[in-house]
Amino acid sequence: MEFHIRCDASEIARYVFVPGDHDRAKKIADHFDNARLVSDSRGYMVYTGTVDGIRMTSMSTGMGGPQVAIGIEELGHMGADTFIRVGSCGTLQDSIQPGDLIIPTGVYRGGATGDRYLPPAFPAAPNWAVLTALVQASRKLGIKAHVGLGWSSDAFYALPEPQFIAKLKQAGVLAVEMEADTLFIVSSFRGFRAGAIFANDGTATEVKPAWAEEAFRRGEEQEIRIAIEAMKSIALADAAAR
Amino acid sequence: MEFHIRCDPKEIARYAFVPGSHDRARQIAAHLENARLVSTSRGYLVYTGTVEGIRMTVCSTGMGGPSAAIAIEELGHMGVDTFIRVGSCGTYQDYVDCGDVIISTGVFRAGGTANNYLPVAFPAVPNFDLTHAMVEAAGRLGIKVHVGLGSAGDAFYAPRDEAQRKLLAQAGLVAGEMESDTLFVIAALRGWRAGALFACDGTSKATKPESGEAAFHQGEENALRIAIEAMKSIALADAADR
Secondary structure, eight states, X not given: OOSSSOSOXXXXXXXXXXXXXXXXXXXXXXXXXXXXXXXOGGGOOEEEEEETTEEEEEEOOOSSHHHHHHHHHXXXXXXXXXXXXXXXXXXXXXXXXXXXXXXXXXXXXXXXXXXXXXXXXXXXXXXXXXXXXXXXXXXXXXXXXXXXEXXXXXXTTOOOOHHHHHHHXXXXXXXXXXXXXXHHHHHHHHTOEEEEEEEEOSOSSOSSOGGGHHHHHHHHHHHHHHHHHHHHHHHHHHHHHO | OOSSSOSOGGGSOSEEEOOSOHHHHHHHHTTSEEEEEEEOGGGOOEEEEEETTEEEEEEOOOSSHHHHHHHHHHHHHTTOOEEEEEEEEEESOTTOOTTOEEEEEEEEEEXXXXXXXSOTTSOBOOOXXXXXXXXXXXXXXXXXXXXXXXXXXXXXXXXOOHHHHHHHHHTTOOEEXXXXXXXXXXXXXXXXXXXXXXXXXXXXXXXXXGGGHHHHHHHHHHHHHHHHHXXXXXXXXXXXXX
């Protein structure tokens, strides 16, 4: 048995959603048929069920790189090889509103966990098949999503230099969050497929304002639908390729 | 007038192909209608012509980041906002053969030029729409491609760090070349769209073997056909957006 995710390996599906938030893990599992809580040790809430007969797992990673790395490594040991992070984020861009969705094509490696695997020069980018499945799922469902860069950081409450933030804003960085760098780097290193989608809960000038909560929650529900639709299409393509 | 590319800005199109090689610039220009050589200064061979009525420019960047950076900055000053690098590359992977075409989804930043623009943790990734257009174009043309990560470095003949090479191969890098890191990072900072594809001229064991030359030239022709087809579809989408 794994050190931190305590369940039988047979209870983990190949296809896994990895939100940071416990509540979101449960919300994703609510879309499954016959979802079952298969582990809740170390704060990893792990649910497995099916969507149109395809087995899928939803697991909360908690916040930050170290927990993401342990989470997906152990899921990988148990047979998972395809991950979609269904996250929340803030934004650097004035044009992005609370509730807007962002699908990252690459993220700035502000976190340090990925550095233990591959040097910072290695691009933290999603798997192409997962990225395109997410974009296509959003179009199929008629839900608008921004497609562009993100910035993953280790320190929610730290104060980065305003000049540095301005530079990333100029370079088109849309989303700010805390886990995608680690997910993409560990996945590249291990040969897993990974992608991500975020629902924005702020504005370029406000962190999680209370007035944005309702729009964010709508975005969260939409990103879950997109992620599930994308995962279905990946699983169907895998089955067809066999 | 620009410092190095010496021509009237009116002679430069919005859409530009940026191969490293002069010969390849000529080869791409041969696919344009009414192609005209508009500048030859500093070794940048610049041609402008049309494809089905859409104006396109080709500019050889020479080899390496410094020369590529100057070329795309000056092309940008003259109105280019969409770049496709049509390059050659070697490979890290045994499954890639001479003549195979690789579409980049991100690149390891082994080059130094881009560090003057954005820190090394910034992801060197291409624009999604452009990359997607190339993958779709390859499909329409019936040309098989690999889609994935690469590395770009400054020093073709420097001693190889075999341990790093092994690590990067394990992490799935497909292509090795010298310019796309600079292209992707500068394009991000300037708000331009950039993509890249490469024809492979070697194998994971052999650098530019003579036995692979015929296959490479076929791959080069395939790569530039994909690039032109993709650029056309981007230009048509731009026109429909207006």
